[in-house]
Amino acid sequence: MAVISRDEIFDKVKDVLENALGADAEDVTMDATLQGDLGAESIDFLDISFKLEQEFDIKIDQGELFPENLMSDDSLVQDGKLTDKAMEILRERLPHVDFSKLETNRQVDQLSEVFTVESLVDFIERKLSA
Amino acid sequence: MRWMWIDAITEFEEGSRLVAVKNLSSSEELFHDHFDGSDGLPPDPVMPGSLVVEGMAQTAGILVGSVNRFREKVVLAKVSSVELTEDAVPGQCIRYEATIERMDEAGASTRGIVSRLDHADGSWTRIGAIDLMFSHLDNNLSGREFPEHNFVFSDNFRQILVSAGLDDYIDD
Structure with a gap:
């Protein structure tokens, strides 16, 4: 497979997001958050995942790109905050995501803030070089 | 009773493609x-275009449901794109051809x-394209539980499948 540059990955991810979310091209920047800035809803994450699979000819397992069923586990979320165990699991399962923004207050409702366009680009870059 | 907007299934390729038809009659109240x-x-x-959708x-829901033998609760989660280039009017037969593009445990x-x-020459003219996304309800929504009974594929869906x-x- 030909080596694909980070810029090329970004361009393709941008196409996917414009298509899946109806996002305007100028809004899809590296630091844009999928939910807050681009308006993604829960089903859109599956749509994005399917479209990335097609675009890059890869297989993405459920829970590999975005976290799943986190909120229903009491050992992971307590009083609306992510536990140490949750942070550990998230870092291990989703190495393409920068969780440092969450470290100070660990509010679970701010989890969506770490899923940015850049996290998708990082994910694809890791996946293609694996 | 579920409000059915297809009359019959005419073609079925397991796990990939399903075709259904709907005859439009001027006696239907909506017209x-x-x-x-x-x-x-x-x-x-x-x-109305929304009813064509x-x-x-x-x-497409029947096609997706058939993959897991209708054990999963398959619900429409997203209308990805709709393009309807001509109206559907009484006297016509409308044909819906659905194919699965992608599928996993989530949807x-x-x-x-x-x-x-x-009707003049028996040919079919394309009047639109509709892309959709379905969710497998039991595998989503953070583990929230739904009734065991499959309320999605209920009585009159079954009748169409039997026909x-x-x-x-x-699977019962």
């Missing part, structure tokens, strides 16, 4: 209201073509 001429213009019976959603994406039968000889695909 008396949409549009009834109360706006001063002549009556103009047209099937529903017909495709039922066609599926489907592509769909809508066509209309030309098409597809009842073997239903």
Whole structure:
């Protein structure tokens, strides 16, 4: 497979997001958050995942790109905050995501803030070089 | 009773493709209201585009449901794109052809073509394309639980499947 540059990955991810979310091209920047800035809803994450699979000819397992069923586990979320165990699991399962923004207050409702366009680009870059 | 917007399944390829038809009759109530001429213009019976989408959603929903033998609760989660280039009107037969594009435990994406039968020569003319996404309810929404009973594929869905000889695909 030909080596694909980070810029090329970004361009393709941008196409996917414009298509899946109806996002305007100028809004899809590296630091844009999928939910807050681009308006993604829960089903859109599956749509994005399917479209990335097609675009890059890869297989993405459920829970590999975005976290799943986190909120229903009491050992992971307590009083609306992510536990140490949750942070550990998230870092291990989703190495393409920068969780440092969450470290100070660990509010679970701010989890969506770490899923940015850049996290998708990082994910694809890791996946293609694996 | 679920409001059905397909009359019959005419073709089925397991796990990949399903075709259903809907005959449009001027006796259907929706054509008396949409549009009834109360706006001063002549009556103009047209099937609402949203119901054409529903017909495709039922066609593609059955296809997606059949993959897991209708054990999963398959619900329409996203209308990804709709393009309807011509109206559907009484006297026509509408054909919905759905194919699965992608599918996993969480859900599926489907592509769909809508066509209309030309009664003069028996040919089909494409009048639209509808792409959809379905969610497997029990595998989503953070583990929230739903009733055991599969309320999605209920009585009249079953009747359509039986008529098409597809009842073997239903796990009770």
